[in-house]
Amino acid sequence: MTWKYLNPGDCRLFTTIYGTNYVDEFGYAAPVTHKMFGNASYERRIKLPAALSELWFTFTAFCCWATVDMRLVNNGSNTVQVYANSTIIEIRNARNGGVFYSKQVNSAPRLWRVWGHIRSGTDDPFIEVYVNNELVLSQPITSTLKNYCTDELFWWVPAYSALSDIIVSDAPIDLNEHCAFLPIKQTSINGWQFNTSNNKYTTDSTGKTIWQTVDKTELASILGEGNPTITAVVPQAYDVSSDTTLVINGFTTQLRQGNTVVDHSEDSINSALFTASAITTNPFTNAPWTLNDFDNVDFGLTSAKITDNADD
Numbered sequence: 001m002t003w004k005y006l007n008p009g010d011c012r013l014f015t016t017i018y019g020t021n022y023v024d025e026f027g028y029a030a031p032v033t034h035k036m037f038g039n040a041s042y043e044r045r046i047k048l049p050a051a052l053s054e055l056w057f058t059f060t061a062f063c064c065w066a067t068v069d070m071r072l073v074n075n076g077s078n079t080v081q082v083y084a085n086s087t088i089i090e091i092r093n094a095r096n097g098g099v100f101y102s103k104q105v106n107s108a109p110r111l112w113r114v115w116g117h118i119r120s121g122t123d124d125p126f127i128e129v130y131v132n133n134e135l136v137l138s139q140p141i142t143s144t145l146k147n148y149c150t151d152e153l154f155w156w157v158p159a160y161s162a163l164s165d166i167i168v169s170d171a172p173i174d175l176n177e178h179c180a181f182l183p184i185k186q187t188s189i190n191g192w193q194f195n196t197s198n199n200k201y202t203t204d205s206t207g208k209t210i211w212q213t214v215d216k217t218e219l220a221s222i223l224g225e226g227n228p229t230i231t232a233v234v235p236q237a238y239d240v241s242s243d244t245t246l247v248i249n250g251f252t253t254q255l256r257q258g259n260t261v262v263d264h265s266e267d268s269i270n271s272a273l274f275t276a277s278a279i280t281t282n283p284f285t286n287a288p289w290t291l292n293d294f295d296n297v298d299f300g301l302t303s304a305k306i307t308d309n310a311d312d
Contacts, residue, residue: 003049004234004278006179007166011157012238015047015273044155046168047270051075051149056173058115059155062162069156072118074148080118080127086110091129091137095145101129101137113165115175120146130175169278177231180222182294185215209254209302214294223291230289232278235299237269250305251276256298257284266304274301 007013048055051074061068063086070082071094078094089112091100115130118141125146129137157163165178191208192201201210223230235253253264253276262284265277282293 002171002232002278002280003169003275004171004232005046005166005168005275006232006234006236007163008179008181009164010181010238011044011163013236013273014044015270044157044163046153048151048153048168049268049270051151052170053121053149054117054119055150055168055170056115056117057153057166057168058113058173058177059166060164061112061114062164063110063112064160066158066160067156068112068161068163070114071154072150073152073154074150077148078154079145079148079150080116082114082116082129084110084112084114089114089131091127093143093145095148096143098143100127100139101131103131103136115173117172118150120149122146133175174231182233183215183218183222184212185218186213187211188213203248203303204306206303206306209300211256211298211300213298216291216294219294220291230291232280233289233299234278235274235276235301237274237301238272247307248303248305249307250274252302252304253277253279254300254302255279255283256300257296260284261300268305276301 055072059070061070061084063084067083067085069084071078072080081090081092081094083090083092087106087110088102088104090102092098093100111132113132115133117128119125119127120141125141126139127137127141128135153168155163167173167177167179188211189201189209190211191205192203192210194201235251237251248269250266250268251274252266255262255264264279264283267274267276280289281287282289282297284297285293
């Protein structure tokens with residue numbers, strides 16, 4: 001089953017956030033998603049569900065003056081680094097300080113769209129990178145870099161820079177693939193309570209579902225003209241925590257059409273961030289998603305694992 005992390009432009013959708021300040025929308029609209037986040041803080045990290053020997057990633061970085069720094073990480077050590085500011089972008093081997101690719105430009109501010117594919121191990125290890133839809137790097141990995149899988153991605157995002165449109169996957173990502181938030185028309189809860197003081201949903205038992213209905217009209221506006229292909233839907237939840245000793249450790253992703261409910265997958269929560277396995281087809285048609293499908297299908301997250309962390 002495909003694992004795919006999507007972040008159209010919200011800094012809360014990370015497994016680790018260092019620093020406190022952020023803005024949901026930056027002063028420069030991102031292409032396609034029209035949403036970026038910038039911050040006056042520092043690091044953003046995504047912890048992968050497992051160490052991956054093959055990985056695809058893409059993101060858009062806005063650099064006004066400051067630098068956006070992205071690194072692939074293995075067991076706490078950097079492996080591949082993408083370093084970009086308003087006048088330069090470099091792809092680096094972070095293990096030995098070598099530079100795979102470097103390009104300088106003269107104008108600022110600058111939007112960089114980076115797409116990458118890296119494979120480690122002994123079976124044809126290589127790295128391939130596109131920058132703004134131009135192939136800038138495609139070569140075998142002959143250094144010790146080939147010995148390192150990826151278990152984490154790291155971004156350094158200082159003030160006067162921003163990120164958007166992040167996709168990370170263990171399966172191929174199309175060069176023209178982007179992500180966007182599904183606009184929600186209605187939310188219904190079964191056994192959950194909504195806390196108005198912190199805008200959180202809470203429950204103390206398993207089998208309780210939050211259902212959401214997509215606003216198809218608004219989604220059509222987001223997707224625009226040209227009948228774009230919908231490659232996947234990925235339910236997510238951020239800041240998964242508890243005000244008591246009871247802690248939710250996982251969710252079952254469900255889909256509903258009329259009175260028929262099907263389970264998609266059960267996934268664990270990773271450091272307060274939940275990312276479900278990608279839903280690549282409509283289970284009620286067994287075909288790729290279409291815009292009209294969102295008229296009839298609801299998406300649900302059901303509490304699947306709860307533990308009590310109280311001291312004995």
